[in-house]
Amino acid sequence: MKILIIGAGALGGYFGARLAHAGQDVTFLLRPRRAQHIAAHGLVVESPAFGNLTIPAPQVVSRESLAAAPTHYDAILVGCKAYDLDDTMDAFASAVGPTTMIVPLLNGMVHLDRLASRFAPDNVLGGFCLISAALDDAGRVQHLNDTHQLVFGERDGRMSERVLALQACFDDAVCDAIASPRILSQMWEKWVQIATAAGMTCLMRASIGTIVSSGGSAFANALFDECAAVAADAGAALSAESAARIRAVICNPDSAVTASMMKDLERGARVEADHLIGALIRARDAARGSATQRDGGGALALLDLVLLHLQSYERRFLQ
Incomplete structure (x- = not known):
């Protein structure tokens, strides 16, 4: 499964690094400054509860290169702030195909309609994460608690094959990924x-x-x-x-x-x-x-x- 992670901040950096470390096909969509930093230092996660890791040279794409050579991904994890969502959708639009799963990790609910309106309702899953993490001054992802849960599912509650396939991608990743039949609740x-x-x-x-x-x-x-x-x-x-x-x-x-x-x-x-x-x-x-x-x-x-x-x-x- 080809997975695109939007950004490599606290959320995208943490869960994307865990997936990449587990051998999954993960690409990060990054702004130039973050891409340059990771090229120089790698993607670093520090987690006292679950262990540190560094991805020395993760796969990276920019919005310009993605637009120039569109590639459809199987799943896209979106963890931006709500006020950045319109610009973020513009950035990853070229990565969305008819069967792409968009997994938003924003708080609240109204972003679901915005995503479904911009793309297609079937593209949009429900999702959220339970984790306390932040970037430090050195650009490292600091995991601040002992929880790292990612929950997602079809908005109609079906345990679809694609949702189960996405959950399977996390089988060897050091985090708790859960496919849920009651994601909206x-x-x-x-x-x-x-x-x-x-x-x-x-x-x-x-x-x-x-x-x-x-x-x-x-x-x-x-x-x-x-x-x-x-x-x-x-x-x-x-x-x-x-x-x-x-x-x-x-x-x-x-x-x-x-x-x-x-x-x-x-x-x-x-x-x-x-x-x-x-x-x-x-x-x-x-x-x-x-x-x-x-x-x-x-x-x-x-x-x-x-x-x-x-x-x-x-x-x-x-x-």
């Missing part, structure tokens, strides 16, 4: 968890543990309830088990976790405010038949307060 679960964690840590500018130990459990649970209600209105109600698991994460007084959005915000970078929070609010208002920012008691809904905070940051620092 799982994407909703992750969206709820990420939106809650991002909302609370960005709004309070603190880790989950600091917020909770400062008396913020009720706030965390109330924000979770708002997010979970949107999922339920969309037909993706969380199970009692999933809800309990997420509540345990967001109410852990010992947690040092901060959402990646907060890290972006604190370094003055662009954030996925509209894709992660704005889209959730639009889904809420569409289900209720009206756009309101206030609950029955007249208080501003927490989701709207989070979005207001993030949009104010964008207006102040990024415009």
Whole structure:
């Protein structure tokens, strides 16, 4: 199976390196600067939990060379930020054939429609990953936790031959790749968890543990309830088990976790405010038949307060 990895940052670099190390036919679509760095130093992954590795000379293609000599790939892993998706689709468009599987690893859900509109619905799988990773100043992928899960599947829940074939590509790779028959429900679960964690840590500018130990459990649970209600209105109600698991994460007084959005915000970078929070609010208002920012008691809904905070940051620092 020919696999194209979009970028070699934290996500693409980690999972692409694991696949390449397992002997799979992997190519990285890179910008010139990253391509030059990897040509000089290799693709380096450092993982205390699962071992370090270096791919000395991975296969690399640029958007220009791909456009000049189009090659259709069997699978494309896309892990860009939502605000970069249009440009990213332009970059890999020449790699998409009639049977290509596009596996998006973005948070949220609305990117699925954007991908299906640009290409074809059958090209687009559901997908997400559970990993904490980042590039360090030397361009190495740093794996920061003990989880490296990649989940994907047909959006209609079929366990198709192509999805099983993609899962088989990971058999010898040091990561957990799972073909799922309920990928959309799982994407909703992750969206709820990420939106809650991002909302609370960005709004309070603190880790989950600091917020909770400062008396913020009720706030965390109330924000979770708002997010979970949107999922339920969309037909993706969380199970009692999933809800309990997420509540345990967001109410852990010992947690040092901060959402990646907060890290972006604190370094003055662009954030996925509209894709992660704005889209959730639009889904809420569409289900209720009206756009309101206030609950029955007249208080501003927490989701709207989070979005207001993030949009104010964008207006102040990024415009």
